[in-house]
Amino acid sequence: MRRLEALSNTIFGVAMTLLAYDLPKARGFAKAPSWIDLANAYAQPLIALMISFIVAGMFWFSHHRRLAVAPEGSRGEVFLNLIFLLSIIILPVTNGLYGTYRLDSVVAVVYGVHLTFVATLNALLWLLALRGRGDPELLATAIFPVFALVFGTVMAAVAPFVAQFLWCLAFGAPLAGWLAARRWPPRAN
Known part of the structure; x- marks a missing residue:
């Protein structure tokens, strides 16, 4: 799992850096841009970049936390980590597509499905890591983003502008974990 951790650091670092690749370049302007030109060119791609960067950072943090909780894993768990x-x-x-066509419902749904898939894989890996352990805080923290992202993705089909705000609910995962820990204290092993 230590080798997987090193690989994941590289993958997350490269993927998070490549999120900026689709930002408009200066050569895209025929002359020095006005404030309105800059806003029109950069607003959508920057919103997508911020959402994707924060989501990737959240999953990077969760991934490292999970590897610390379960420092060993089966071949199947390593394979599932590789799919993650x-x-x-x-x-x-998907960030580049979403950054260009953020308000299109089809693109917003594709982006939301991708985020939901990432969250679902993360939650599944947490379920495997917590097998036999009664830790409702970690479990709720892992599962909550899936529900928030599904809700946002469903909304993306009818109101793509609203979906971006609903996806941000996934960042409430620590609060969901805290509430779960208060409601269901961890059981003794």
Whole structure:
């Protein structure tokens, strides 16, 4: 799992850096841009970049926390981790699409489905890491983003502008974990 951790650091670092690849370049302007030109060129891609960067950072943190909780894993768990990392590698692709066509419902749904897939893989890996342990805080923290992202993705089909705000609910995962820990204290092993 230590080798997987080193690989994941590289993958997350490269994927998070590539999120900026689709930002408009200065050569795209025929002359020095006005404030309105800059806002029109950069607003959508920057919103997508910020959402994707924060989401990737959240999953990077969760991934490292999970590897600390379960420092050993089966061959199947390593393979599932690799699929999780593949879903992170694809993030710059869907981010670029979303940054260009953020208010299109089809694109917003594709982006939301991708984020939900990443969250679902993360939650599944947490379920495997917490097998036999009664830790409602970690479990709720892992599962909550899936529900928030599904809700936002469903909304993306009818109101793509609203979906971006609903996806941000996934960042409430620590609060969901805290509430779960208060409601269901961890059981003794």
